[in-house]
Every structure is written in structure tokens, then in C-alpha cells.
Amino acid sequence: MKIKKYVTVALLGLSLFSCTPRPEQIELVNEAAPIYPDYRDVTIPYNIAPLNFMLTNEATAYRVSVCGRKDSLVETGDYKVCFSIKKWKRLLEAEKGEMLTVNVVALVKGQWLQYAPFSWRIAPEAIDGYMSYRLIEPGYEVWNALQLCERNLENFDERVIADNNLTEGNCMNCHIYGQQSGKLSFFHLRGKNGGTILNRNGKLRKLVLKNDSMVSSAAYGDFHPSGRYGVFSSNSIIPAFHALNNRRLEVFDTKSDLAVADFDNNRMITSSLVSRKDILETFPTFSADGRFIYYCAAPMVVLPDSVKQLRYSLCRIGFDAEAGRWGNRIDTIWDANKQAGSVCFPKVSPDGRYMLFTVADYGTFPIWHQETDLRLLDLQTGIIDALKQVNSDRSDTYHSWASGSRWFVFASKRGDGQYGKPYFSYVDKQGNTHKPFVLPQKDPEYYDYTFKSYNIPELSATSLPFDAATIKHAYQNTQAEVFK
Incomplete structure (x- = not known):
């Protein structure tokens, strides 16, 4: 039910609406401002790009004020609220650790409406300044236009770091950092001239990460903290379509080591x-600390007939970096039989306190399982947080940590259920996670007309030292190094 109250324009100082008919009265309503993306009541880092949004109520004009204890800003326009980046940065820098109040007044069908205010909490910890991701159509076998990109999170700059149109149209797997640093990274470039592209301090190598005992070339992987080692799975991967219900694609391994x-x-x-x-x-x-390797393990079942009985547990085994040797004991951290689910994609926070992983009903390909949710394991206490304030009714997975262990990003299909978008969530000092917010865009309507999914968003404190032209040269001219 609306609460109505009328005040004069002069009292609210709304002479800023010089380009619109000047209203005589403003109606105050107790409803939340209808905005997209949903940036209401979120915690954000002080170095994030402006949270531009649009009004979804047929507004033809607006006045938005953002007020803190020390500073404020005001924007006016039609229905797209786009903040001055200079004023935005000044405001957030001044209000670290404080709460901002956002007031939205909009002209809707000839009536000025003032909505209930919402808040932005400005965390005192920054987020890493860069993020890489794979832009791909959310299909099944098509990758004719596939790019790896790097986004500057402090503004809206984006650049292509690898483009498969420059490498004979071959598939490229997602880009992974070591120690959240642009100085250490890898991704797999497929095709006859392909290999794993390893970046160490700006020097690129092309590697064939396979020996005679392995099922296939390296697939999913991660760096040891030293940068000397990488741990990888070797998989024989089979895609299959569901014949019943609303499930679409199932992807499973017939072999993996x-x-x-x-x-x-x-x-x-x-x-x-x-x-x-x-x-x-x-x-x-x-x-x-590099002393252990966490991974997912499941007993072999008859596939594809028994795919719903395919459930992975979270396991751990030691690793001796000095000797270059695996441990001799396996510990089960999360038992799939007891939990009646399947775990995948574990990622440990840089400070060693937490582990993020995802849980689905079964299987190992979470992005097409709409029930897939994130979990947060406290490695000190063993307590698992179901992250109800973070998860949605669609797939939430493919996450990575920021270097300070206070922020993480993940790919979510919330909303339309088709397109994965990067969302950020804050973990405070008490271990509480906060409502996530989607990656800001210069045009708040961007996600409505961009038909790409963001696969495996990864955070980095520094920019990468290569671009798509460098990768093209490596694909065409660099000899792949063989591993034994």
C-alpha cells in the first residue's frame, strides 16, 4: 500500500530538473526503487567502477542523490542512471567503511515519485583491479566467436587477451591466475598448433602437458604458490543431452586422473x-601454503545410465614441493554419500582460512545444473555456510578469490537461467558474506543486448603482459615443449 505525502519542489531543491516540466508536487511511496541491475543494499569495494543502473518503471526523468557523511553526488537524466566516474571515485574514497544513502526520484506518467531510499556500504578493503573471463555463447558445441578478455574493475576498460578467430577457430579454455597476479597465468589453446600457454613474468611458453600414462592433455588446473608447479586433471569428457524434463546438457567423465x-x-x-x-x-x-592438493573424487558408475548416481566427494592429499612428490594418504573432507550431493570446483582463499566450492545433486558439470549452489567451508572450524544470502535459484559456480581474501567473484545464471554473469560478494572479518552485485557496466542496459556468458571469472591484482596478437604469434610460431 502506498503512503502519500506532498511537498513543494522548492523544499527538495528540485530545480535541477530544468529540462523537464517542473512538478508542483512529489508523491512519496514506500516501495523500493525499481532498478536494474539490482544494486539495492549491497556492500561494494571503494575502488569499483560506478554502479550504473536504469529505472524499469517507464520513467522519463530522474534525480538520484547519493549521500555519505563527508561527500555526496547528484545525477539527473532520463531513465539510465550513469554516474560521473570522477565524482564516483572521489565519493567512494572519502566514504571507506561508511554507509551511503541512495535516493531516487523519478517522473513516471507525469507524476514525480520519490521511492524508499536504499543503501550502499563501502567496504574498507579494495578488490583486485582486474578480472579475466571467457566470453562465449551459452550453447553446446559452437565456439566460432570465442574470446578471453580482461576487464579493469575500477573503470569500464576491457581488452581481448586471446581471440580464437586469430587461432584458426579452435577452442580455448578459461584463463587461470597464480597468486592473483598477472605475472603468472595459463590457459589451454586447442588445435594442431595448440598447447598450454604459460605466462611467467611476461615470458610465454607453449607446453604439451601430457605423458604416456595420462588419459589426455591437462584440463582443469591450478598453480602451486611457488609458481613452479601446476596441478591438473586429465579427463576423457563426454557431452550428452537429456531426453526428459527441463534439463538440457549433461557433461561427464568416463576417465579422469x-x-x-x-x-x-x-x-x-x-x-x-x-x-x-x-x-x-x-x-x-x-x-x-601449497602443502596439500584438494580435489573431487567419485566412484565409477555405469555411464550415462547411472549418471544421477555419479556423486563427487571433496578429498585432500599431501604434496611435498621440495621433493616434487605426492603424499601417501587421502582424506575425505566432504563425503558425497553422507551429504547426498556432488561437490566440484574447490578454491581456497589466499589467507588459507576458507574454501569455496559448489554442490549439485549429482555430476561434475555444474553450469547446466540450476540447483548448483556455493558453499563456504571454514578450514579452521570445519563449519560449512550454505550461503543463502549469496545463492540464487539458478546455477552459482565457477568462483575465484581476490588476493585479500575479502572478496570473491562467481558466475551466476540468476535471472534468465541462460547467461552466466560475474557477481561479487564480500566476506567480512566475522566470516559473514554479503548480498552479491553484478559486474557494473558503462551502459546499464548492456546485459539485455549482449548474448554472451562469462565463464570462470578470475581476479588479479595486476594486468596481463600479453594480448590477442601475442597469442596469435605464439600459436603460429612457438614450438610446443614436450613434457615427460
């Missing part, structure tokens, strides 16, 4: 403990 790549000595280090024929192992990642 783990191996560590020694980048200094061009060798693959394997272990019989994580190369069993009766167990599927995948999604490996190092602990923050």
Missing part, C-alpha cells in the same frame, strides 16, 4: 593414489 606439472623440469608427476581406474578424480587445487 590427476597429475602435477613441474614447469622447471618439463615433467609430469603422477601418483597411483590419484590415478585409479575405479575412481574419477578432477578439479584439483592447491592449499594456500
Whole structure:
């Protein structure tokens, strides 16, 4: 029910509406401002780009004020609220750790409406300034226009770091950082001249991460903190379509093992403990101190007939970096049988305190499972947070941490259920997570006309030292190094 109250324009100082008919009265309503994207009552880093949004109520004019304790800003326009980046940066810098109040007044069908205010909390911790992701159509087998991109999170600058139109149209897997740094990264470039593109301090190498004992070339992977090693899964991956219900694509492994790549000595280090024929192992990642490898493991079942019985547990095995040797004991951290679910994509926070992972009903390809949700494991207490304030009714997965362990980004299909978009969430000092917000765009209508999914968004404190032309040259001219 609306609460009506009338005040004069002069009292509210709305002479800023010089280009619109001057209203005699403003109606105050107790409804939330109808905005897209939903940036109401979120916590944001002080170095994020402006949270531009649009009004979805047929507004033809607006006045938006953002007020803090020390500073404020006001914007006017039609229905797209786009903040001055200079004023925005000044405001957020001045209001670190404080709360901003956002007031929206809009002209709708000849009537000025003032909506209930909402807030933006400005966290005192910055987010890493860069993010990479793969832009791809959310289809099944088509990658005719596939790019890896890097976005500056402090403004709206985006650049292409790899483009498959320059590499004979081959598939490219997502880009992964080591230590949230642009000085250390890799991605897999497929095709006859392909290989794993390794970036260490700006020097690019093309590697064939496979030996005779492995199922396939390296797939999902992560860096050791030292940068010398990478841990990878080796998978035989099968896509299949569902015949019933509203599920679409299922992707599963018929074989999968783990191996560590020694980048200094061009060798693959394997272990019989994580190369069993009766167990599927995948999604490996190092602990923050590099002493352990976390991964997902499931007993082999008859596929595809028994795919709904395919459930992965979260496991851990030791790793001795000095000796370059796997441990001799496997611990189960999250038991799929007891939890009646399937875990995938574990990622440990840089400070070693938390682990993010996702849980689906079954299987190992979470992005097409709409029930997929994030979980936060406190590695000190063993307590798991279901993250109800973060998850949606669609797939939420493919996450990564910022270097300070206070922010994480993840790909969510909330909204339309088709297109994955990057969302950010804050973890405060008490371990509480806050309502996520989508990556800001210069044009707030951007997501309505951009038909691409953001795959595996990854955060970095620094920019990458290469671009798409560099990758084209490496694909065409660099000899791939063989590993043993």
C-alpha cells in the first residue's frame, strides 16, 4: 500500500530538473526503487567502477542523490542512471567503511515519485583491479566467436587477451591466475598448433602437458604458490543431452586422473593414489601454503545410465614441493554419500582460512545444473555456510578469490537461467558474506543486448603482459615443449 505525502519542489531543491516540466508536487511511496541491475543494499569495494543502473518503471526523468557523511553526488537524466566516474571515485574514497544513502526520484506518467531510499556500504578493503573471463555463447558445441578478455574493475576498460578467430577457430579454455597476479597465468589453446600457454613474468611458453600414462592433455588446473608447479586433471569428457524434463546438457567423465606439472623440469608427476581406474578424480587445487592438493573424487558408475548416481566427494592429499612428490594418504573432507550431493570446483582463499566450492545433486558439470549452489567451508572450524544470502535459484559456480581474501567473484545464471554473469560478494572479518552485485557496466542496459556468458571469472591484482596478437604469434610460431 502506498503512503502519500506532498511537498513543494522548492523544499527538495528540485530545480535541477530544468529540462523537464517542473512538478508542483512529489508523491512519496514506500516501495523500493525499481532498478536494474539490482544494486539495492549491497556492500561494494571503494575502488569499483560506478554502479550504473536504469529505472524499469517507464520513467522519463530522474534525480538520484547519493549521500555519505563527508561527500555526496547528484545525477539527473532520463531513465539510465550513469554516474560521473570522477565524482564516483572521489565519493567512494572519502566514504571507506561508511554507509551511503541512495535516493531516487523519478517522473513516471507525469507524476514525480520519490521511492524508499536504499543503501550502499563501502567496504574498507579494495578488490583486485582486474578480472579475466571467457566470453562465449551459452550453447553446446559452437565456439566460432570465442574470446578471453580482461576487464579493469575500477573503470569500464576491457581488452581481448586471446581471440580464437586469430587461432584458426579452435577452442580455448578459461584463463587461470597464480597468486592473483598477472605475472603468472595459463590457459589451454586447442588445435594442431595448440598447447598450454604459460605466462611467467611476461615470458610465454607453449607446453604439451601430457605423458604416456595420462588419459589426455591437462584440463582443469591450478598453480602451486611457488609458481613452479601446476596441478591438473586429465579427463576423457563426454557431452550428452537429456531426453526428459527441463534439463538440457549433461557433461561427464568416463576417465579422469590427476597429475602435477613441474614447469622447471618439463615433467609430469603422477601418483597411483590419484590415478585409479575405479575412481574419477578432477578439479584439483592447491592449499594456500601449497602443502596439500584438494580435489573431487567419485566412484565409477555405469555411464550415462547411472549418471544421477555419479556423486563427487571433496578429498585432500599431501604434496611435498621440495621433493616434487605426492603424499601417501587421502582424506575425505566432504563425503558425497553422507551429504547426498556432488561437490566440484574447490578454491581456497589466499589467507588459507576458507574454501569455496559448489554442490549439485549429482555430476561434475555444474553450469547446466540450476540447483548448483556455493558453499563456504571454514578450514579452521570445519563449519560449512550454505550461503543463502549469496545463492540464487539458478546455477552459482565457477568462483575465484581476490588476493585479500575479502572478496570473491562467481558466475551466476540468476535471472534468465541462460547467461552466466560475474557477481561479487564480500566476506567480512566475522566470516559473514554479503548480498552479491553484478559486474557494473558503462551502459546499464548492456546485459539485455549482449548474448554472451562469462565463464570462470578470475581476479588479479595486476594486468596481463600479453594480448590477442601475442597469442596469435605464439600459436603460429612457438614450438610446443614436450613434457615427460
